[in-house]
Amino acid sequence: MTPMDYEFLRKLLKERSGLDLSPDKQYLVESRLIPLARKVGLPGITELVQKMKSGPDALTAEVVEAMTTNETFFFRDKVPFDHLRDTMLPALLQARASRRSLRIWCAASSTGQEPYSIAMCLKELGSALAGWRVEIIGTDLSQAVLEKSRAGIFSQFEVQRGLPIQLLVKYFTQIGELWQLNADIRAMVQYRQLNLLHDFSQLGTFDVIFCRNVLIYFDQDTKAGIFERLARMVEPDGFLVLGAAESVVGISDAFKPYPERRGLYRPNGTRTARPGAAAGMPQALRAVASVAR
Template identity: 85%
Template sequence: MTSDYEFLRKLLKESSGLDLSTDKQYLVESRLMPLARRAGLPGIAELVAKIKSGSDALTSDVVEAMTTNETFFFRDKLPFDHLREELLPALVQARAGRRSLRIWSAASSTGQEPYSIAMCVKEFAALAGWRIEIIATDLSQAVLEKSRAGIFSQFEVQRGLPIQMLVKYFAQVGELWQLNADIRAMVQHRQLNLLQDFSHLGTFDVIFCRNVMIYFDQDTKAGIFDRLARVLEPDGGLALGAAESVLGISDAFKPYPDRRGLYHPNPARAARAGAASAMKAVAAR
């Protein structure tokens, strides 16, 4: 393994949490060679040298090029079924007094996930007149800008989006499709690194954190799960990707029965945390 590859592995781990194994050198070359050429550099070695010389902009471009932004509307279908059939009906009853919901799409990429959530909410008649906040966050500013625009290609809208929703919620603009303003207005976009503190976002009723944990090592996953548990309401739900699980990593969440990939905060863990806080407060007096 070359020293340049080891440098890039360390850089990506520290800046984004991406944990590249030793056999992924081909992936670095395929994604970073086009970036090197755009920067007028002949190869990866020169790219690394320029980063080492203090090019913050190039460092940011490397992280953006290496973090995967594969996504499509209603990806994996199951989490959106859980949202419609399990989470929203329960939350409509539990939040009837305040008539508001907050939903977070972490690692939201180019917007297909938060906008799929927005369309689910829009279709849910019992939520008419409620205040709905959907927060979409991603490490990459470029994908957030694309998401804000809400403009998608024919290929993108054909991936997972039911035709009736395309007709109902999109307008054709030449060969592209733009989401209607009312759906776009339901989603707020913010740049965020999941490795950093996100308590300032406030608390949520539902969190979608899908297809991002697979890139982190076990300790990083455990830390993020712990912090997610702190910003999720006790009766809220956490949706993970099809290849992800909290089991064997953290006791901060428990699986919903018969709802694969859906979790709720572990009340026993929360009770222990509360007791520990109370003991600290007593000791500090």
Template identity: 80%
Template sequence: MTPLDYEYLRKLLRERSGLDLSADKQYLVESRLVPLARRNGLAGIGELVQKVKAGSEALTIDVIEAMTTNETFFFRDKIPFDHLRQAVIPELIQARAAKRSLRIWCAASSTGQEPYSIAMVLKEFATELSGWRVEIIATDISLGVLEKARAGIFSQFEVQRGLPIQLLVRHFRQVGELWQLNADIRAMVQHRQLNLLQDFSHLGTFDLIFCRNVLIYFDQETKLGVFNRLARALEPDGTLALGAAESIVGITEAFKPYPDRRGLYRPNTARDRAGLKLVAAAG
């Protein structure tokens, strides 16, 4: 792979997926794209780049999917799901009692472990949510991972990562050496393709948004744009959940942290943002 090929791929990935590769990640690109080139009968990355430049949209999508990190597991980081169970859902049930409706968005949902973890938590509130309209929308840029997520079939290794044994017994059935989620949990989640770099206002507004462990791959300008659009997609009293290594600090004033709820944020009102500007000006 030539330096020019690498720079072209860096620019392509940044513009199409938000992935911001540093200058020293050639090894990562080679490890993921050389096998893709071979599967397409190409001699190497140079020839792959030429075909992408020539306008092969199918190959471009394959490149983006190959480079997208899809690391995920059930109840990842645990703490956000403890908050969900102990505080967020009970508070939303109280706040939405009049309209009896709850909308949750899991962005960058990968192979489905995160939205299905949310669904299993909601199942614990089946009595309180009886008769409610409950939606879980799971989106990802990759059609491949969405297809796997819809099937709800996971390996022994995947169900052993973060999934308590009692939930495995309760919500899965064994199919040979694999495990499939029961139909009632799968039916709780709607899977859709979505690129976070594009407008997502058509999804409507949500009471809770999980956007975890994806923005760490974006540059600051891209993060700011996504945060601003997420703020518009969240109800004024809604909650945003970010990954353990992610933060809004120094990026946006659209959100503020929840006290004593690590990783959770709520929208800043116009008054809150005005106050922040006054404090900054006074300083």
């Protein structure tokens, strides 16, 4: 791969996906794109770049997908799901009692483990959500991972990463060496293809937005712009959940950290609930705690 090829790919990936590759990441591009080049019958990346410049846009889409990181697993990092159970859901069950509806968005949902983890948390509430309208939206740039998400079929390795055995037995059906989520859990999540660099206002507003482990690949200006647009889509008393290595601090004032809750943020200008307010959580939430811990 020539320096010109690399610069072309860096620019294209930033424009199409927001991925901001530093000059020393040539090895990453080679490891991801050489297999793709061979799959489409080309000897190397230089030939792949030439075909991209003159060929169909579908090849460019394949390149972007190949460079997108889809690392995920059930209840990843655990802390955000503790926050969901102990802080967000108690506050929202009280605040939304009159309208009896919840909307949750998982941006960069990858192969579905995150939105399905949220769905299982909500399912564990049982009668506490009886009669409520609950929407979970999962979005991702990659059509391939969205198709896998909708199927809800996971390998033995995937269900062993972070998923409590009680939930595996309760919500999955074994199919040979694979495991499929039961239809009632799959039906709780809607999947849509979406690029965070583009307008996403058509999704409407949400009570909770999970946007984890994707912004780390963007430059500061791109992050700031996304935070500003996310702030317009979360309810004034709603929540934003970021990954462990991500923060709004020093980037945007659209959100402020929730006291003593790592990775949890509220829209700026709203009144922050008392961190200990979940002490009297409903029995159903305590049930979730006993399973997920």
